Each structure stands twice: as structure tokens, then as C-alpha cells.
Amino acid sequence: MTHSFDKQIERKNTRAVKWDLVKSLYGAEDVLPMWVADMDFEVPEAVKNALTARAQHGVFGYTFTDHALASTIMDWLSDRHDWQIKKTSILYSPGVITTLYMAIQTFTNKGDKVLIQTPVYPPFYQIVTNHDRELVTNQLLLSNHRYEIDFEDFEAKLQEGVKAFILCNPHNPVGRVWTEDELRKIVALCKKYNVLILSDEIHADLVYSEHKHIPVAKLDEEMTDQIITCMSPTKTFNLAGLQVSYAIVSDRQKREALEKTFQKQGIHILNTMGITALDAAYQHGRDWLEQLLTQLTKNIDYVEEAFANHPEVDVIRPEGTYLVWLDFRKLQLSQADLKDFLQTQAKVGLNDGVSFGEEGTGFMRMNVACPFSLVKEGTNRIMDALKLKKQA
Structure with a gap:
């Protein structure tokens, strides 16, 4: 069975931490959330069916x-x-x-x-x-x-x-x-x-x-x-x-x-x-998982290849997880300024590197477990903001 990981599922107004807390965490509704470690993909059909049957039992x-x-x-x-x-x-x-x-x-x-x-x-x-x-x-x-x-x-x-x-x-x-x-x-x-x-x-x-x-x-x-x-x-x-x-x-x-x-x-x-x-x-879920890993590999490839043309950002390619550790230290921004740049200029919500310890200063964590279109949009937002920063 072929599983689609392209569909964008509306998660707002479902009490989703990732999506419904965007304004309170990042200060604006138009920030694209790519932070907390859950996925924007539907679970395997067998899991949905099992949960539905259990719910119908009543x-x-x-x-x-x-x-x-x-x-x-x-x-x-x-x-x-x-x-x-x-x-x-x-x-x-x-x-x-x-x-x-x-x-x-x-x-x-x-x-x-x-x-x-x-x-x-x-x-x-x-x-x-x-x-x-x-x-x-x-x-x-x-x-x-x-x-x-x-x-x-x-x-x-x-x-x-x-x-x-x-x-x-x-x-x-x-x-x-x-x-x-x-x-x-x-x-x-x-x-x-x-x-x-x-x-x-x-x-x-x-x-x-x-x-x-x-x-x-x-x-x-x-x-x-x-x-x-x-x-x-x-x-x-x-x-x-x-x-x-x-x-x-x-x-x-x-x-x-x-x-x-x-x-x-x-x-x-x-x-x-x-x-x-x-x-x-x-x-x-075995077949679904294998196809998921293929999708995640595609997403990670895009992030790595896109930032290859932007020497200000180094991508630490993950060997496991769907979390990409991004090194922004070449921008020589304070952590507060880095966070502000990504939130207000790039309009992307990432995990603050310092939350993982002082060794995370200058880093941010990006969650790429979402449809390719969102990975592309989030990555391009950051790249566009970097270009504007250069021109300023």
C-alpha cells in the first residue's frame, strides 16, 4: 500500500501544541511552526481503524x-x-x-x-x-x-x-x-x-x-x-x-x-x-514506516542542499530522528537576535538551541516531519531572510 505524506492536514483548533501556541510562543500567527517533535503526518491507516473501532465500542x-x-x-x-x-x-x-x-x-x-x-x-x-x-x-x-x-x-x-x-x-x-x-x-x-x-x-x-x-x-x-x-x-x-x-x-x-x-x-x-x-x-505499521523514512530523507536532502548555497548556515545532517540541527554561528548574532531574526524576519518557529544547553548557543533545531511543501516553504523563508539581511 502506498501512503501519501504530501497532504497538509489542518491542525489548528485541535489543541495542537505545535500549531495553536504559535502566537503565544513566537508573537505572530504567520510564523510557520517547525519546532516541537511531533509529525504533521496522519498515522497509519491500520492505527486509525483500530482507534475508530475502539471508540465505536463505546x-x-x-x-x-x-x-x-x-x-x-x-x-x-x-x-x-x-x-x-x-x-x-x-x-x-x-x-x-x-x-x-x-x-x-x-x-x-x-x-x-x-x-x-x-x-x-x-x-x-x-x-x-x-x-x-x-x-x-x-x-x-x-x-x-x-x-x-x-x-x-x-x-x-x-x-x-x-x-x-x-x-x-x-x-x-x-x-x-x-x-x-x-x-x-x-x-x-x-x-x-x-x-x-x-x-x-x-x-x-x-x-x-x-x-x-x-x-x-x-x-x-x-x-x-x-x-x-x-x-x-x-x-x-x-x-x-x-x-x-x-x-x-x-x-x-x-x-x-x-x-x-x-x-x-x-x-x-x-x-x-x-x-x-x-x-x-x-x-x-512496517510498510508505512519504510515509506515515512523515504519521505523524511527527501525532506532532509532538500534542507541540506538548499543551505549548501548559504555558507552562513551549516546543516548537521541527522543520522536518526526527524530533527535537523542548524548552525547559525557564522552570522555572529547573539542568541536573542538570532531568535528575533528567525521569528520576525524569516517567520519560522524553530527550537532555541540554548534550550538544549549552553552548547546550543548559535544553533536552532528544525523539525522536518511535515509535507515537503512545508519543508520547502520554511527553508526558503530562512534563505530569503538571509538574502535580505545581506542586502541591508
């Missing part, structure tokens, strides 16, 4: 997760990532960030050091600081339009007594899909210093040709019990509003401890529609 009582749902997840992970897990290792959650919050509460104490790699998804900072843990950062290094891990600094930070490390793979916002060699180095160092790995792999399915997502927990059997992997169909199939995710926790004691924390916080049941969507997406 009864929405308490729902439980069963062995059939676990088997669906197991089949997906085996098929997509060659990762065989046990049904008993699955722990359900409303979201990946929720799981990371619960894990920090469960496995660390106030004052403990927690490591993140910056620039990184803003909630990672909050996960640490909101729990009165000490934030430790390992800054990623940008070389030839590609970010790399500073392993010397990484080990030095672990030596300081880090208790937990939050890994982002594929990485948001820089788009790296960490290689097996890089992941093995991470695992070996965390093993050496007895550091718990909390791995956010929500973008695992959104990886482009020549790159491969490798679940970090499958690399070292001796470290499996020291890794908690957080995954979800929400980024893959545009289901964020349905709030459904799961964690793979191989160690029984850790799983029971984490589940106990969820219970303490009153989180013990998933959204009925989220369960329905997960099941349908993983069972019937």
Missing part, C-alpha cells in the same frame, strides 16, 4: 496489558533491532520521560551525580535537577559537521563518582546514531565504574540508510542488569498525544523496585487508546 473502562501486547513488542524489537527480550522484562509507562523520572527517584539519592551528554533534550536537565541530584555534563564535540563523544572527558566524569548516566540514542538534537564501537566503549566504562545506564531510545526506529540503531542493552550480557532501556511507538508513528511507552528492565529486583515507585506515584494503568495504537502500529 465503553472505556479499566484496561490491562497482556501477554499478547508483550508479544507484539517482542516481535517488533526482534524484527527491527535484532533484539530478543523476555516478556517479564517489559514495564509499561505513560512516557519515556516519566520512566526516567521514576528511575532517578528509584536508583539514586539526593546529591548523587548524574551524567548527561550535551547539548541534549531539555527534560534531561530537569530529570536531574528536579530531584536534587548533581548534574554532570559530558560535552559532545562537533567536528566536520558531525558530533562525537569526548571519551577522555566521559571517563574523567565517571571517575568523580557518577551513579547514573542518561544516554540519548539516537541523540536529540544532534541526530547521531551511536555506532557499535561507541556504544561498547560507553558500556565498558560504565561497567568499570559501576554506573547505571538509563537509555532513551525513543527515536530508535527513525534511522536512515547506512546507519543502524543498536540497543545498548544487547551488547554485554554482564551489563544487561545495569541498563534500563526506554522505548515507545510515539515518535515513530506520531502518537505522542496518546501517552504510551515501555521500558526493558532485565533485572528482576530493579524492575520490581521501579514498578514500586510507579505505584507510589499513582501511575499504574495505561491509556486505553494508547494500548490500542501501540498494538496496531507495531503489528501493521
